[in-house]
Amino acid sequence: MTDKYPHMNEYWRDKTPNLPNTDVPMYVTMSYSTGLHTEGSYRGWKYSSSKDKWLRIHSTQEWHDLYQPENTDDLQRFLDHYLLGKGNGWETTPKVRVSLLRYGDSPDISHRPEDDYPPSRTQYHTLFLDSANAKLSHKKPGSSSTTSYKSGPWEEKGVHFTYAFDKYTEILGPPKIKLFMSTPDQNDMDVFIKLRKVDVDGNVLTSLNVPMKLQPHGTKLEQIDNLVLYRHEGPMGRLRASKRALGQDPMLSEAQVKSQAPTELWLVCDKEEKVPPGTVVELDIPIWPTSMVFNAGESLRLEVCGHINNLHEFPDSGRLHKNLNNGVHSVHSGAEFPSQIMLPLLF
Amino acid sequence: MGPFRMGIPYQRLSGYETFQGLNPPEWAGRGYAIMDVDARGAQKSEGDIHFWGQQEAEDIYDTVEWLSKQG
Numbered sequence A: 001m002t003d004k005y006p007h008m009n010e011y012w013r014d015k016t017p018n019l020p021n022t023d024v025p026m027y028v029t030m031s032y033s034t035g036l037h038t039e040g041s042y043r044g045w046k047y048s049s050s051k052d053k054w055l056r057i058h059s060t061q062e063w064h065d066l067y068q069p070e071n072t073d074d075l076q077r078f079l080d081h082y083l084l085g086k087g088n089g090w091e092t093t094p095k096v097r098v099s100l101l102r103y104g105d106s107p108d109i110s111h112r113p114e115d116d117y118p119p120s121r122t123q124y125h126t127l128f129l130d131s132a133n134a135k136l137s138h139k140k141p142g143s144s145s146t147t148s149y150k151s152g153p154w155e156e157k158g159v160h161f162t163y164a165f166d167k168y169t170e171i172l173g174p175p176k177i178k179l180f181m182s183t184p185d186q187n188d189m190d191v192f193i194k195l196r197k198v199d200v201d202g203n204v205l206t207s208l209n210v211p212m213k214l215q216p217h218g219t220k221l222e223q224i225d226n227l228v229l230y231r232h233e234g235p236m237g238r239l240r241a242s243k244r245a246l247g248q249d250p251m252l253s254e255a256q257v258k259s260q261a262p263t264e265l266w267l268v269c270d271k272e273e274k275v276p277p278g279t280v281v282e283l284d285i286p287i288w289p290t291s292m293v294f295n296a297g298e299s300l301r302l303e304v305c306g307h308i309n310n311l312h313e314f315p316d317s318g319r320l321h322k323n324l325n326n327g328v329h330s331v332h333s334g335a336e337f338p339s340q341i342m343l344p345l346l347f
Numbered sequence B: 001m002g003p004f005r006m007g008i009p010y011q012r013l014s015g016y017e018t019f020q021g022l023n024p025p026e027w028a029g030r031g032y033a034i035m036d037v038d039a040r041g042a043q044k045s046e047g048d049i050h051f052w053g054q055q056e057a058e059d060i061y062d063t064v065e066w067l068s069k070q071g
Helices: A010-014 A038-046 A062-064 A069-083 A254-258 B026-027 B054-067
Strands: A026-031 A053-058 A096-101 A109-114 A123-131 A136-137 A145-150 A159-164 A169-175 A174-184 A190-198 A236-239 A281-286 A288-295 A299-305 A329-335 A339-346
Touching: A026 A038, A026 A062, A026 A069, A038 A062, A053 A069, A096 A169, A096 A288, A123 A329, A145 A159, A174 A190, A190 A281, A190 A288, A236 A281, A288 A299
Parallel strands: A026 A053, A053 A096, A136 A159
Antiparallel strands: A096 A109, A123 A136, A123 A339, A145 A329, A159 A299, A169 A288, A169 A339, A174 A281, A174 A329, A174 A339, A190 A236, A190 A299
């Protein structure tokens, strides 16, 4: 259908729920690791008009979460309160409970109460890309530079930019990225973004969606399938350059627009603006709502590449994904083209 | 449940649960009935699948209204 209707129209509008129309009590779960539902869970919770709504962000895969006895008890307390009218104290449950992913061998943080997601105490920090040294830094690089990757081949890993944290830091919320990019070979680009966590020794980490202690007895780490169900590499962002126009969700109220995090973006998808070969174009790319925890010395790695770059739903299904890329993509940085990422941070 | 066990022991579920659905015997024991409804055009329901959108929303509304009158 995306071939038949490449832009927003009545067909797609019919598939888009009017979230502010929802005003019933809500028990909302969300995870960072699903390849499908994170953004929808976040928006469904955030933009409903319901006064009585609870968000529980869990650290595991959603089927795993659904059948844990303590989660069944939690859901029953909500249902007993609203359907059976039981005075069971449900309303004193924190409205927002978050989890934070620490990746690697470190256990996740779960059920942490917050006043909001992202919390109201969040600080939004901008890091600038430096294509000359493949780093991210708080200071805009003085000189302009460019780095490039081949966008077509599956083996091509793209370009990476890293930032080492000097103190304990949490990313909690949706990040966003602004890239100045060009290609001499085509009039469009499909750009794929991923954020990874790197340990102090330079190892790139993944997060397990089912904790090892809840796998069958004797399961070894290398036996865990390399699928999106079981492992999470980090949050993603994607954009086709010709569909880069930003706007505002017309369904949101004025108050809801004001409540948006500075890192939330809305792609209109109502027109196509091709990019003449060689022209530098400004791409604003939303990244999935997420959480990543860093100790001092651990690093964030921003990856930019030309093909789908996450784990797959089923074995060997990844390369079935087609895009329009063919040729070289360049990422520009510096004063004239200040490519940057904005992160929701807690310290 | 789904196509993978996802760390859920066999004895935790009954086999009566549908894909991504709650486990009926467990919830019956908690005082609730679980109803798994086939959407218009899916499984044993007639008609054409609409893939979300206004039609499915109205079907769900009608289903809830009907259920509320079954006592």
